[in-house]
Amino acid sequence: MILERIPAGIYAVNCYILACEETKKACIIDPGGDADELLSYIEKKGLDLAFILLTHAHGDHIGGIPQIKEKENTPVFVHKEDEKMLQDGNKNLSNMMSGPNIEIVADRLLSDGEIIELGKLKLHIIHTPGHTRGSVCIKVEDMLFSGDTLFANSIGRTDLEGGSFEEIIHSIKRKLLIIEDEVKVLPGHGPYSSIGIERINNPFINQ
Secondary structure, three states: OOOEEEEEEOEEEEEEEEEEOOOOEEEEEOOOOOOOHHHHHHHOOOOOOEEEOOOOOHHHOOHHHHHHHHHHHOOOEEEEHHHHHHHHHHHHOOHHHHHHHHOOOOEEEEEEOOOEEOOEEEEEEEEOOOOOOEEEEEEEEEEEEEEOEEEEOOEEOOOOOOOOOHHHHHHHHHHOOOOOOOOOOEOOOOOOOHHHHHHHHHHHHHH
16 A cells, blocks of 8 residues: 655645555545645656545645546546535535636545445545534544544534534544554544544543
8 A cells, every 4th residue: 555645725724645466446535735746756656646536525635636637537526415515616615715716527426334445445434524524534444534524633623514413423533533553543633643642532522
């Protein structure tokens, strides 16, 4: 497996380039900006970009998509509950950020429990509503890309459109804390953690 984290965009979103080492098939998770840097890394490593995968459709996680699609015409995957948000700059908040208004039609809509193949890798889609209605986490082997659902010692905001504190806590407790303690948590912002650490230390989970 090849994994590279590149803080992208003005909000320094944790953008991840994930690739199968054997087949060189790659995807970009949450390209918040800096499209040239992302594509340069992919070219330098000789990777074959297969798709863009979104943990949710907020503007700070999608800022690099227009440039990537313009150059590579890469398909975009998002959960079906965030489809309308991705299409609407008012709902995805891109029109309130210091950048272009972004409105994108997804190429594939995802569902809970779906498995996406990336070369030899299997990406397990876990629907975790709460930050947005269509927020997902992505489990790949011993890693969990948690988007803005679960952070180190924190959780995602729930005061924006589609957010719900009750739902995000339910998603974390019922869908993420059932995962093995040693699984690494790779969030959309901030440092890495693990399921075991968050189970013990996260104040939102243990309140």
